[in-house]
Amino acid sequence: MIEQKRADPKRITPQSEDFDRWYVDTVLRAELADYTPVRGCMVIRPYGFALWENIQRALDDMFKRTGHENMYFPLLIPESYLAKEAQHVEGFAPEVAWVTRGGGKELEEPLAIRPTSETIICSLYTDWIHSWRDLPVKINQWVNVCRWEKRTRLFMRTTEFLWQEGHTFHETYDEAADEVETMLGTYRELHEDWLAMPVIPGRKTDSEKFAGADYTVSIEAMMKDGWALQAGTSHHLGQNFTRAYGIQFTDRGNELQHPYQTSWGLSTRVIGGLIMSHGDDAGLIMPPKVAPVQVVVVPIVRSNDAEGSALVEEAVARIEREVAGSVRLRVDRREGIRPGEKYAHWELRGVPLRIVVGAKDLAEERVTVVRRMDGLDQMLPLDGLAARLPQLLAETQAAMFARARNELEERSVHVTSLAELVAAFAERPVFASGPFCNRPECEVRIKEAVHALTVRNLRADRTADGAPCIACGDPADHVALTARAY
């Protein structure tokens, strides 16, 4: 069972008091997700699932735009198929859930619930790839997977989770390498343009790469507590799996070859990252492009002012009519609930803009528009309001990204030695970058220098140009991003 921290029904724990509790309080109270009686598994509630659907739609469109097609492969994988790629099975076997009985009988061979699908996909593509004309293969699936986790956390780490896994096969190593970069690029686009989360791309060290990969690249985002979140990974699998599974094609020179392969995935974990990138003590702050509700309208209706209330309702109806699907708008007409409570309700849920429609403002043909991210409020004329909302939302989206980027920059440091690295973490968790030779023993020394530190990736946007490795002092090619990580 997930370690169940119940939400305090009265308040959200402030971030400064306990960031972990703030996170759990927010997820539960905003009704994004909840615990279940099933060990390590959560339920995604309508508001959380609507957010996931918006993220899915954006990413799926990018996949299709870049020439990928969706498929569906079986949930269950026979033990013998899982076992063919040695490093892969070694990496995943401890996390697998096994089906051993079905239809009232013990099975002859146990079936794994997929922890990922390289093995079953390779098994099938042996029949479908014969010639270079069959390449590239570029496919994706949106599915559930299971990985038995000891410590779980809503959205961040659950035994079952939802994700997409892309799988491609190519004629050459370089074409596969291009695909690896392209798909990391779509993840970056999703995070920066849709989720307002700046990310740092780079290559994982060998100790952190995907089990069975030649190499893995990732994007890393900073949460509000200064910790890192791996926000999407893309793997170059070389010919490791295609050799093991015997996939061969006749190349343009009429020679038999094993194709080169990639895989890349992004899961519901992205929702955890979104929450921890933007939220504050009042709850969620949703980036407008993926917000299930972009604008909430709160009518201020007074039982002792029938005439004013009628004007308010008329103005609200006009806004609804004029918006007509151009933004995702909800009117909160619930009775018996004070305006202040309604404000708090939608602030908790992170709705980007709130429009307050009251008789007093309407006398001047105006309404109040309040921005969730910073409480900025302005009086705007009712005339033309609906037409201005998309622009206000776009400004909010840009402002959220700019703020997150500033926070990332303010909390990033460059270090040239282990001593500087230790000093950088003395006050609070940061993103520390420094020259790194990429030797495993140096990675160990870095990780041991600061409690719970990890090398996140070798930054794609920086080079060390031979500056001395912070651990051993030898000339280094890479700049390692180090941080504490979820």
Next chain:
Amino acid sequence: MIEQKRADPKRITPQSEDFDRWYVDTVLRAELADYTPVRGCMVIRPYGFALWENIQRALDDMFKRTGHENMYFPLLIPESYLAKEAQHVEGFAPEVAWVTRGGGKELEEPLAIRPTSETIICSLYTDWIHSWRDLPVKINQWVNVCRWEKRTRLFMRTTEFLWQEGHTFHETYDEAADEVETMLGTYRELHEDWLAMPVIPGRKTDSEKFAGADYTVSIEAMMKDGWALQAGTSHHLGQNFTRAYGIQFTDRGNELQHPYQTSWGLSTRVIGGLIMSHGDDAGLIMPPKVAPVQVVVVPIVRSNDAEGSALVEEAVARIEREVAGSVRLRVDRREGIRPGEKYAHWELRGVPLRIVVGAKDLAEERVTVVRRMDGLDQMLPLDGLAARLPQLLAETQAAMFARARNELEERSVHVTSLAELVAAFAERPVFASGPFCNRPECEVRIKEAVHALTVRNLRADRTADGAPCIACGDPADHVALTARAY
């Protein structure tokens, strides 16, 4: 393992020779799906999955329009939760796949892979439903489920399949009954308006209702071999599960009550029904509204006619440009493949319209448009062609529905006795309807009268008005639809 009938690489078995083989040949050769090494599980290939996505999108929009929200519940259900509703567990237990090991250990309690999710959903809603203000709850999920099947068949019956399952909770029995009808209505709308499949709605007999339901309604469609396919079901669960799981709410009169519940589902089986409703000896025939490719353009390019070929390419580029996303159009520019092969390729895949662009026709500023459903071909001016395509597709959609409805009517008979029922099936399978008292013993007599006959449902669109039951002769209220069924 699915009984693997491989497709003949050279031809599709004609329907008249062996309808079952025709079906399998078509699914495999059109690359909708294929077998896998996993017992009873199939892989849905890109063309089949694109079709499923179109169906999903249409149905999901209908669900949202009728006030439903999507969620996600866990895949795994503890044995003790599954067991709480007695009839339900009795119905499903023989089909369940059990996870007994996870994370390297034997589990203390086995976990079922969901065969359907009433049990886990009820477990969770005990925490979320307290007052009549919390009702109705109207939710849905798009997920995979497993039911261990002895005999499997691509799309029609597989151990794992994809579906949507809707679940709702209501204050009153009647409100739940209205929901049951509304959702059967959405399934009917999907079939008739999107899939061009006429259906017959009605209530299942008690022997065929969902395990744990008060009653089940279904829509039944006729396949081209005269067999019936249950094409969507909607269940009134009464208080059966809410009592068993202890869900209670305070009603408007301040009394504690168990809510009334419904569930309804539609699976990837719908694709099997679509294929068998419309296909012919050349392969699939796709209804335009859900066709992954609605229009295919085949340029006729000759290596010995550079000038003509340039004109052809220019005309094709113009069609592509002018269509600009208004229809799903594909240009088949593959080299080294004769036009006739291309025609057969896209006929097999059921693309509703083919546009042939050749230099000879272009000399008269025209192209040839051929309709897949009946081979109807017409010469149309290139000018304004793109703008006419949506209309041509709409006409095709309507013509496919009209043809299917005619076939259903021609192959339907009314019977007034068991002797007439037997006679009706003497030549070929039909849909036979007749007065029925709805007694279990009469249902048995009907089913025994003709080999493999079943009572599909008690038709919602007919009443018997006291005419004598075809089995016992007593005055009957219902008209039973009887047929052989998949």
